[in-house]
Amino acid sequence: MIERRPNLGARTPFHACACGLPGAHASSTQPTLTFSTIRGTILPMLEHGRRMLLWIAGVALMTSALAACASTSVRLDRGPREYVAADYLPVLKKWTRTGQLLTLSEFDDLLTVTATFESYDFRWAYVVRYAQDYRLTVDQRRRLLDSTLAEAEDHHQFYVALYGTNWRWTDLNKPESGWLVRLIDDVGSETAPEEIVAIRKPGAIERTYFPYTSPWRRVYRIRFPVTTSEGQPTISKGARWFGLRFAGAQGNQELHWDIEQDE
Numbered sequence: 001m002i003e004r005r006p007n008l009g010a011r012t013p014f015h016a017c018a019c020g021l022p023g024a025h026a027s028s029t030q031p032t033l034t035f036s037t038i039r040g041t042i043l044p045m046l047e048h049g050r051r052m053l054l055w056i057a058g059v060a061l062m063t064s065a066l067a068a069c070a071s072t073s074v075r076l077d078r079g080p081r082e083y084v085a086a087d088y089l090p091v092l093k094k095w096t097r098t099g100q101l102l103t104l105s106e107f108d109d110l111l112t113v114t115a116t117f118e119s120y121d122f123r124w125a126y127v128v129r130y131a132q133d134y135r136l137t138v139d140q141r142r143r144l145l146d147s148t149l150a151e152a153e154d155h156h157q158f159y160v161a162l163y164g165t166n167w168r169w170t171d172l173n174k175p176e177s178g179w180l181v182r183l184i185d186d187v188g189s190e191t192a193p194e195e196i197v198a199i200r201k202p203g204a205i206e207r208t209y210f211p212y213t214s215p216w217r218r219v220y221r222i223r224f225p226v227t228t229s230e231g232q233p234t235i236s237k238g239a240r241w242f243g244l245r246f247a248g249a250q251g252n253q254e255l256h257w258d259i260e261q262d263e
Contacts, residue, residue, distance in 0.1 A: 011117050012085075015262065033141070035063075059253055060116050062090070064071050072094045072118075073257075073259060073260040074117075074257050076119065076235070080119050081121065081124040081125070083125045084128060085128055085133070086217060087125055087129075088127070088128070088209075091121065091125035092125075095118075095119055095257070096114065096115065096117075097115055097255040097256065097257065098112070098113065098114040098115075099111075099113050099253045099254065100112045100113075101196045101250070101252075101253040102244075110172070110251060111164045111179065111250075111253055112163045112164070112217075113160065113161075113246055114160070114161050114212045114257065115160045115161075116159045116160075117158055117259075118152070118159060118206060119152065120152045122150060123145075123149055124149070126148070127141065127144050128141075129209070131174045133208075148177050149223070153226070155224060156183060156223070156234065156235065157224075157225060158222045158223075158224075158244060159210055159219075159221055160222055160244075161212055161217040162180070162217055162218055162246075163217045163218070170218050171198075171218065174195055178246065180246070180247050180248065181222060181244060181246055182244070182245045182247070183224040183234055183242065183244060184240050184254070185235050185239035185242040186239055186240050186242075187236040189232075189233075189235065191203070191225065193222050193223060194222075194223055194225050195220075195223040196220055196223075197221055197223070198218070198219070199219040199220065199221065202219050222244075239259060241256045241257060241258045241259055242256075242257055243255050243256040243257060
């Protein structure tokens with residue numbers, strides 16, 4: 001008896017069906033890829049993945065909100081400080097805030113902003129660190145400290161690094177910018193910038209002293225007047241917090257610095 005061996009090169013019914021050959025029939029025990037299969041399995045998987053991303057984004061937003069609530073309060077008083085160079089990073093953290101504006105429906109990062117308020121207190125710590133890094137003499141350090149603290153008397157200045165999915169809209173100096181920036185407080189004060197200076201190519205100083213600076217963020221120094229044209233302070237003496245508001249057609253994001261209250 002001659003044993004008949006199967007032709008291993010021949011197409012199986014599944015191959016024929018998959019290729020759309022006429023007259024081919026799939027075996028009842030083998031799966032067939034149909035639109036119903038895609039709709040019943042793949043689409044629910046994609047929807048589940050989308051919901052997971054939205055859930056993660058929601059958790060991130062709540063975490064950011066809790067972190068903002070737990071931010072260290074600050075004092076705006078003047079006077080000598082006794083900082084050493086090692087104090088700079090903790091002082092930087094105390095005066096820095098970050099906010100993020102997301103759209104959960106499209107999972108789009110509309111705006112991420114990190115800002116440091118270059119206050120009297122911050123400037124003192126900055127000069128101490130800078131003087132050590134660059135090995136300034138005592139006289140050079142004194143002159144730098146005097147000029148830097150004098151600037152704090154003239155305006156409120158913020159170092160700002162921001163990112164958005166639409167790069168053009170994050171250019172704060174262009175008419176088509178997607179965002180308007182204002183200095184605000186809880187009393188109702190709202191002040192427009194007197195100057196927005198773009199730092200086109202952040203160098204070693206910006207990358208070192210403001211580590212959140214990156215090639216993917218636009219960087220600015222934004223200055224506001226200390227008093228209004230009527231002579232009123234732009235940060236009210238009775239304010240419990242002050243901050244920056246970034247507002248536009250896509251939404252708004254606020255960064256707050258809570259002011260430590262005297263008991």
